[in-house]
Amino acid sequence: MQLSSYFDRQRIEDFIMFSPSHWIALSIIALVCLLLYGFRFEIRTDVKLRQSVRLLLIMILVSSEAGLQIWYISQNVWRSSTSLPLELCGITLLLSVIMLITRSRTLYSFLYFAGIGGAFIALLTPNLVYPFPHFRFLLFFIAHGGIILASLYMTWIEGYKPTWKSLLFTMLGLNIVAACVWIANYILGSNYMFLSYKPSTYSVLDYFGPYPYYLLIEELFAFILFLLMYLIFFWVPERRNSRRKRVSQKKASLR
Template identity: 25%
Template sequence: MTYTWMRPYSPEHLAVLVTGVLACGVLVVAARRVAGTPWEVRARQITGWVLMVLAGAWLVFTLWPGNLHITEGLPFHLCDWLRYITAYGLISGDERAWAVTYYWGILLNPQAIVTPYLPYVHSPAWVQFAGYWFFHLVALIVPLVMVFGFGWRPTWKDFRFVASVSPAWMAVAMTANKVTGGNYGFFSHRPPTPSIIDLFYRWGMKRHYWILEVSLIALVWTGVMTWPWERARR
């Protein structure tokens, strides 16, 4: 099957990036205004339910018989899991879900924003475009709002929890790749569009590049995304 991709850094890509930056700034300011008041919980829960409904609708859209694409459209990418975890965390206030949203949403998810791989395998294409960008931007904006708007801070306990559950997603994605022949999580090979994985290929990590990627992620999670907050707390 042949299909087209969205061209990275095309006018529509740049427009989405600008929109995301503006939305993030507005929502952080709005969150600061309601932080610590009863409106904070209401805002979180309403947002969470809206996201949960939209995520369910998106799942139906991608798995609809006319749209089903085994190697590209099954819910095994990280963001597929993240949209439900984000919604659940906002609804329930479960800080374990917030932690996953923080570590996955701020570091891993932006790879799909800065270097997007968007093959138009579903119809209509504009719905896939809207869904792709909405959910990826939400996955980044929500944890930024939680930290810089509502004042939530990650701890070493949060880090240990996310580090312990992340391999579960990796195992599921790799298994799905073997069964379907897909490239979920980009563990089988690099995407056809430019990405950070290209650097690992240049360094000679063509077969096991994901090992280096996981190591770098662990370094950033500890040294940049956890330790400074713990140091400030002490």
């Protein structure tokens, strides 16, 4: 098979969800996340290494979006109604780049939930038609994995943490973003963020009912997902650590 067949828009077969290649891609992303967590102390204490990791993440995200735009243009399929970075993951990718460059706590408050949550759902149910090893397949998983890693880097390496206010801020931010994208959809005749109808490929939206009700269910689903992300990874561990400290202090006072 010619190398061009892995890049051209024409394809012989379609991407199959939860196929071996899909599971392998998910496993690789999970492994990289675990490695980042496992080496968090080494990265955190080495200034040059920390800067290198941050720069690498910036390059991965920028290259992913640039590569996608180049592919659109090279295949003569670039359209303002489908090719602008106005999907949620496209927006969070660009914001993740700015967050990594500026170390913005405000952007982190939004991206911990919207970036990780949105990219996680996208990775599980990809809006993708190109199978492995097509360029678009590789680009999709690299970009969405990079979005997740960007916020995990800020959490594990830079020491940022979301709060209850972050959750509410994210929900407000998502609605503002959706309103702006809806206006863009009206002007461009597009369907960014699937605000007008569901994607043609399988997604969680298939369980949320018809238009426009699925938009309301989607918002409730996002809130529950973000709430679990906060409770499981921050609130519960902090409560447990606080309880252990109180027990330790009480034992020390009895000695």
